[in-house]
Amino acid sequence: MNQIERRQFLLAGGAFVVSFALAPIDAIAQQQTTPPAAPFPLRNVATDNVDSFLVIARNGDVTLYSGKVDLGTGLRAAYNQIVAEELDVPYERVHIIDGDTALTPDQGGTGGSTGIVGGGVQIRQAAATARQALVKMAAQKLSVEAADVTVADGIVHTRDGRSMSYGDVIAGGQFNVKTDAKAPLKNPREYKYVGKPLQRPDLPAKMTGKHTYVHDFKLDGMLHARVVHPNAIGATVASIDETSIANIPGARVVRIKDVVAVVAEHEWNAVKAARQLRVSWTGGGGLPGSDNVYAMMRNSASERDEDLIRQGNSATALQANAARRHAASYQWPAQSHASMGPSCAVADVKPGQTTIWSASQGTHGARRVLARGLGIPEAQVRVIYLDGAGCYGMNGHDDAAADAALISRAVGRPVRLQWSREDEHGWDPKGPPQLLDLRAALDENGNIAAWETEAWLPMNTPNLPSRPLLGFVAAGIPQPDGQSVAQVQGNAYPSYDLPNMTATVHWLKTTPLRPSNLRAPGKLGNCFAVESFMDELAAAAKRDPLEYRLHHLKDERGAAILKRAAEMMNWQSRPSPRTGNANERVSIGRSIVYVHYKHVDNRMGLGVEVAVDRSTGKVKVNRVVCAYEAGLMINPDAMRNQVEGNIMQAVSRTLHEETTFDAAKVTSIDWRSYPILAFPDAPVLQLDMIGSPEDKPLGAGEAASAPVPAAIGNAVFDAVGVRMRRVPLTPARVKAALVGQA
Amino acid sequence: MANVTLRVNGRAESLDVDDPAMPLLYALRDSLSLHGPKFGCGLGQCGACTVIVDGQAMRSCQVSVSSVQNRQITTLEGLGTPEKLSPVQAAFVAEQAAQCGYCTNGMIMSATALLAKIPRPTETQVRDALAGNLCRCGTHTRVLKAVMRVAANGTGGR
Numbered sequence: 001m002n003q004i005e006r007r008q009f010l011l012a013g014g015a016f017v018v019s020f021a022l023a024p025i026d027a028i029a030q031q032q033t034t035p036p037a038a039p040f041p042l043r044n045v046a047t048d049n050v051d052s053f054l055v056i057a058r059n060g061d062v063t064l065y066s067g068k069v070d071l072g073t074g075l076r077a078a079y080n081q082i083v084a085e086e087l088d089v090p091y092e093r094v095h096i097i098d099g100d101t102a103l104t105p106d107q108g109g110t111g112g113s114t115g116i117v118g119g120g121v122q123i124r125q126a127a128a129t130a131r132q133a134l135v136k137m138a139a140q141k142l143s144v145e146a147a148d149v150t151v152a153d154g155i156v157h158t159r160d161g162r163s164m165s166y167g168d169v170i171a172g173g174q175f176n177v178k179t180d181a182k183a184p185l186k187n188p189r190e191y192k193y194v195g196k197p198l199q200r201p202d203l204p205a206k207m208t209g210k211h212t213y214v215h216d217f218k219l220d221g222m223l224h225a226r227v228v229h230p231n232a233i234g235a236t237v238a239s240i241d242e243t244s245i246a247n248i249p250g251a252r253v254v255r256i257k258d259v260v261a262v263v264a265e266h267e268w269n270a271v272k273a274a275r276q277l278r279v280s281w282t283g284g285g286g287l288p289g290s291d292n293v294y295a296m297m298r299n300s301a302s303e304r305d306e307d308l309i310r311q312g313n314s315a316t317a318l319q320a321n322a323a324r325r326h327a328a329s330y331q332w333p334a335q336s337h338a339s340m341g342p343s344c345a346v347a348d349v350k351p352g353q354t355t356i357w358s359a360s361q362g363t364h365g366a367r368r369v370l371a372r373g374l375g376i377p378e379a380q381v382r383v384i385y386l387d388g389a390g391c392y393g394m395n396g397h398d399d400a401a402a403d404a405a406l407i408s409r410a411v412g413r414p415v416r417l418q419w420s421r422e423d424e425h426g427w428d429p430k431g432p433p434q435l436l437d438l439r440a441a442l443d444e445n446g447n448i449a450a451w452e453t454e455a456w457l458p459m460n461t462p463n464l465p466s467r468p469l470l471g472f473v474a475a476g477i478p479q480p481d482g483q484s485v486a487q488v489q490g491n492a493y494p495s496y497d498l499p500n501m502t503a504t505v506h507w508l509k510t511t512p513l514r515p516s517n518l519r520a521p522g523k524l525g526n527c528f529a530v531e532s533f534m535d536e537l538a539a540a541a542k543r544d545p546l547e548y549r550l551h552h553l554k555d556e557r558g559a560a561i562l563k564r565a566a567e568m569m570n571w572q573s574r575p576s577p578r579t580g581n582a583n584e585r586v587s588i589g590r591s592i593v594y595v596h597y598k599h600v601d602n603r604m605g606l607g608v609e610v611a612v613d614r615s616t617g618k619v620k621v622n623r624v625v626c627a628y629e630a631g632l633m634i635n636p637d638a639m640r641n642q643v644e645g646n647i648m649q650a651v652s653r654t655l656h657e658e659t660t661f662d663a664a665k666v667t668s669i670d671w672r673s674y675p676i677l678a679f680p681d682a683p684v685l686q687l688d689m690i691g692s693p694e695d696k697p698l699g700a701g702e703a704a705s706a707p708v709p710a711a712i713g714n715a716v717f718d719a720v721g722v723r724m725r726r727v728p729l730t731p732a733r734v735k736a737a738l739v740g741q742a
Numbered sequence: 743m744a745n746v747t748l749r750v751n752g753r754a755e756s757l758d759v760d761d762p763a764m765p766l767l768y769a770l771r772d773s774l775s776l777h778g779p780k781f782g783c784g785l786g787q788c789g790a791c792t793v794i795v796d797g798q799a800m801r802s803c804q805v806s807v808s809s810v811q812n813r814q815i816t817t818l819e820g821l822g823t824p825e826k827l828s829p830v831q832a833a834f835v836a837e838q839a840a841q842c843g844y845c846t847n848g849m850i851m852s853a854t855a856l857l858a859k860i861p862r863p864t865e866t867q868v869r870d871a872l873a874g875n876l877c878r879c880g881t882h883t884r885v886l887k888a889v890m891r892v893a894a895n896g897t898g899g900r
Contacts, residue, residue: 072842072879199838204824206843207831207850209778209817216777249760267772268764271784340782340790340844340878389780390842390879421783637838641884645841648880671787671876679872682882 040102040353040382047105050133050175053126054083060154060167062087062094067107067364068119069099070202072390073701074638075110075119077200081193081634082120086127086186087134089154089166091193096201099363099385109362120634120697128183130175138169188632188693195693197637202387214359214386214397215344219414222346224267225407226274226420227471228260229427232664233513235284244278253277254410258474261407263415274420285664287512294331297435297456302506308453309493312500317450321441324449326540328533331726332434332525332709333658334513338674341389342419343396343428347404349374354381358401359388366398369466373477374405392519392649393486394467396428402471425674426666427470430659431518432458432485432511434525436492438533446541448552453493453503453530457522458511460485467516485515487598488522491706494530495596495603496552513661523597523706524650528727531593531710535576536723544573545714546592553594557629558603561690562594564627565605568686576714577721586613588622589719593711597703603629606647606707608683610715617735619716621651621683624708630691631698642701644685650708652677658728746811750774751820762808767791769807770817778818778847782876789848789875793817799855799871818847821854829892830854830899837888841879848875853889857899865890 043065045052055063064083070076080094087094097103107119131151138156139146142164150157154166188194205211230236236258245251251264251273262273288296318325346357354376360366363383371378388397396419404417419427435456443449461482468479493503538548546566553559569592581587592607605627611620624647633639656675660668668674691698713724722737744762748755748769757773765784770776770793779802782790786804793802794816822828827835830850840846849872856863856871863871868889877885892899 072840072844074838074841199835203835203838203840203843204827204831206840206846207818207827207834208822208824209776209819209847210824211843212777213780213844215780216771218775266760266768268768269760271768272761338878340788340842340876341780342782387842389782389844418781421785421787641838641841641881644883645880648882649878652880670785671783676876676878677880677882678874678876679869679882679886682869682886685883 040379043103045103045105047107047122048178050126050130050177050179052105053123054130054175056166056170058167058172060089060093060165062089064094064096064123065104066096066098066119066123067104068110069361069363069385070387071110071361072387073642074200074635076202077198077638078634079120079123080201081196081198082124083127084193085191086124087131087154088151091198093154100382101363101367101384102382106364109365124185125181125183126179128185129177129180132180132183133175133177134166134169138164141169191693194634195636198635200638212386213341214346214357214388215341215418217346217357217386218416219346219348222414222416223263223265223411224270225254225261225263225404225415225417226270227403227417227423228262228274228277228279229423230258230281230284232281232284233287235281238280238282241278245273245276248273248276254407256406256410257476259403259406259471261403263407263411287661287663287665289662290334290658290660293334293433293512294435297433297508300456300508302456303459303509304507306505306507308489308503308505310502314450314452314500314502317500318439318441318452321443321449324442325439326441326537327437327439328536328725330436330438330529330532332528333727334433335431335518335653335657336425336659336668336674337391337393337395337428337518338657338676339389339391339395339424339428342421342424343400344388344416344418345397345401345404346414346416347401347408348414349405349409352380354405356381356383356401356405357386358383359386359391359397360401361391361394361397365466366401369398369469370401370405372466373402373469373472374409393431393517393521394429396424398467399427399470402469406471406475422669425669429467429516430513431521432488432513432515434488434522436526436529438529440533440537442537442541446543448498448537450500451494451498451502455489455492455503455505455526456508457488457505458483458485458515459507459509460488468514483510483515484517486517486521490523490526490598491530491595492526494534495558495594495599496549497554498552513659513666519646519649520702520705524653524709527595527706528709528713531595531707532713532723532725535591535710535714535717539576539717542575545576546571547573549592549594555596558594558596561603561627561629562592562605564688564690565607565625566592568625568627568688569607571607576718578718585615586611587719589715589717591711591714591718593707593714595707597699597706602698602703604703604707606711608711608715610712610719612716612719612734614720614738617731617733617738619655619712619729619734620681621655621712623684623686624651625686626704627688627690628704629698630689631695632693633689633691634697636689639700640687640689643687643689643704646701646705647685647708648677648682650705651683651712654709654712654727654729656728656730744808746807748807748810748815749812750776750815751817757807759807763806765803766793766805766807766810766815767802770802776817776819780844780847782845788845789852790845792848792851792875794851794855797855797858799852818850821850828854828900829895829897830857830889833888833891834885837884837891839881839884839888841881845875845877849877849885853892854899857889857892861896861898862893868893
């Protein structure tokens with residue numbers, strides 16, 4: 001392979017390059033399809049060691065080994081920028097390999113917009129330590145003091161005009177140093193790459209079909225597999241009629257207790273067999289049904305109650321201002337990650353050596369879970385990250401990996417397992433439903449005297465070693481008991497300074513559908529309730545929604561950001577709703593909300609303009625503006641892309657999305673029954689990303705989804721005077737509310 | 743077993759298939775290793791598998807391999823390469839109009855087919871042409887900007 005081909009190869013599929021720094025280049029192509037020989041690992045992957053993260057080749061190419069993975073967020077570009085910056089090498093010379101358990105350090109899973117705040121900071125310090133070490137080594141080789149050399153573009157220069165490249169300095173050797181927390185970082189004012197909107201390295205290949213997604217990965221001798229999920233959650237196999245697929249060439253049934261799958265040499269035959277196979281199931285189900293879920297939650301005994309905040313005395317203040325008391329209840333539905341590509345994995349389970357290619361958010365964590373589930377030592381399992389379709393938390397990728405591994409072991413061949421669309425919508429772990437009651441009382445001036453939140457949320461099992469994976473459960477492999485929903489209580493009370501405020505969570509032991517962390521877990525539902533209710537109070541006080549918020553917001557930075565959003569909205573002060581527009585067919589409404597994400601992360605002012613069709617109830621979001629506290633932006637364009645995407649997805653979740661289910665299982669199983677926002681209705685976005693190189697990095701995106709639902713609901717209220725307290729705001733629900741109003 | 747001949751990206755490809763009703767998508771991805779078109783739903787609802795057949799954007803999960811014999815099939819790979827991007831591909835890179843990129847194939851193919859027919863579409867025409875292409879990451883505004891960038895040139899996207 002020549003240099004260009006090699007670079008393209010790295011761009012196209014760096015994740016499964018086994019060790020280009022160690023192996024002859026010619027071997028790479030072969031290694032692409034040949035699993036490496038045991039034992040794993042091939043490299044030191046300790047997280048406190050510079051060599052774990054960085055390798056500098058003779059020619060000066062730098063390889064970054066990252067345990068965090070790029071889930072389509074542009075993290076690869078940002079990491080390469082950080083390394084180029086702190087090492088002082090050209091951006092183009094940095095290549096990344098991410099999420100290979102045998103090659104990359106265990107930096108924990110990727111999620112919660114912590115790729116930069118967590119992983120990036122770790123990588124920055126490793127790169128700074130590497131630079132320090134290179135300077136020291138170079139000075140020694142050149143017989144000068146370390147203070148007397150300078151570095152530019154990967155070349156160390158002495159004052160008397162001599163120079164040596166990093167490649168020659170390290171000369172194929174290793175750093176052999178631990179990451180030094182005190183290694184000096186570059187002064188932000190001298191940043192050359194950080195803070196620049198550099199293009200992502202993966203997009204040219206993704207735009208031309210050359211990038212290898214996990215869905216595209218093939219092994220010699222590989223079988224195609226499909227699982228056949230039961231007709232009710234938790235059902236078990238009564239019988240399987242194998243003759244029902246006898247007419248399909250090469251198709252055969254694989255059964256591991258209640259895991260039912262089909263395999264075939266050709267993919268289409270596996271697809272047909274999965275559709276055609278007759279399986280009798282027994283038992284399972286017992287779900288409350290999506291229409292009854294909120295009543296069920298309210299009536300469930302809580303496992304324990306927790307006060308998130310208790311300041312002043314809200315009960316007394318509510319009593320004292322009982323004449324101006326308000327209460328409302330808000331409902332947020334179960335939602336799906338609804339990834340565009342169904343979950344997929346390739347597994348090759350052999351005695352003593354198991355390799356799994358997966359789009360898991362955390363391959364090291366996945367390795368622990370998969371090794372335990374398969375009952376084999378962790379050291380014999382290697383999990384290699386390949387890009388999947390976007391997931392926004394844990395979707396079905398890890399389930400697919402378990403399925404693929406179980407089936408590969410059963411058939412003794414490499415297996416590519418892909419879920420169907422119905423599998424993905426029906427069986428991916430869901431963002432759980434949320435129920436919030438809000439109570440407040442206004443003082444005689446209309447200001448908030450007391451606020452109470454009472455929330456019913458599914459509890460997160462602390463220190464759960466792994467989430468239960470479908471295939472392992474069905475195979476009868478004991479799984480840790482519990483559920484993982486992340487910090488769903490975040491932002492359950494407002495980001496304002498209120499004299500008397502209490503927020504209590506009733507933690508529920510379970511939730512009807514297997515949950516996981518779906519983007520900004522819990523915060524969309526909580527902010528929908530809190531910032532909608534804030535608007536209700538402003539309307540009750542007959543005050544302008546912006547003025548009312550600013551009155552209760554003492555944090556100056558927050559107020560400035562909210563005012564910036566108002567300026568972008570060209571805000572006209574008046575109370576909501578608009579009046580005198582009842583005869584319009586389509587009414588326009590506007591809103592503004594404020595959220596300080598998790599009360600410690602990004603501050604955001606966000607406003608929307610909606611058009612509500614009174615005849616159909618259809619809500620169209622015309623425009624969203626957002627003033628977003630971004631902090632240090634490694635790659636401003638990649639970060640803007642994340643903020644845009646979060647806003648757009650939150651518009652979709654607010655207007656369209658609800659996972660419905662009956663007593664047996666999920667009934668929203670495709671893009672018709674679970675629609676998402678489409679191009680004709682995509683709003684115009686206007687963002688102001690507020691941050692400077694001197695700032696500390698903040699979360700890079702998911703925060704922006706939190707204010708969106710309330711902003712839409714408030715704008716609908718402004719337009720037509722009906723208060724929507726249940727998501728999604730479907731035309732039928734808005735229409736019903738309009739009819740009820742008349 | 744049946745033999746079919748496909749004309750893909752200007753080349754004639756002869757394939758043996760077990761089932762002439764097999765959707766084109768599987769022939770492209772599995773037999774010809776053309777991974778541009780993606781499986782998204784198999785229901786014609788999401789657009790991730792879009793290819794261009796005789797100038798029309800089509801869902802390759804919804805047409806059988808036998809029904810498109812001897813028709814001109816173009817996949818994402820047939821438009822350009824990383825070194826020589828087509829105008830639409832180049833515009834997507836310039837606007838960084840993707841996140842995960844899984845649906846991007848459909849956007850580029852639908853936009854390419856539209857621009858070939860209407861070199862200077864309005865933004866509304868672009869939105870309508872992409873109505874059947876879903877994006878979950880929320881890159882809609884960037885995709886629209888990318889297509890409008892090519893529309894501004896009026897060159898038809900090829």
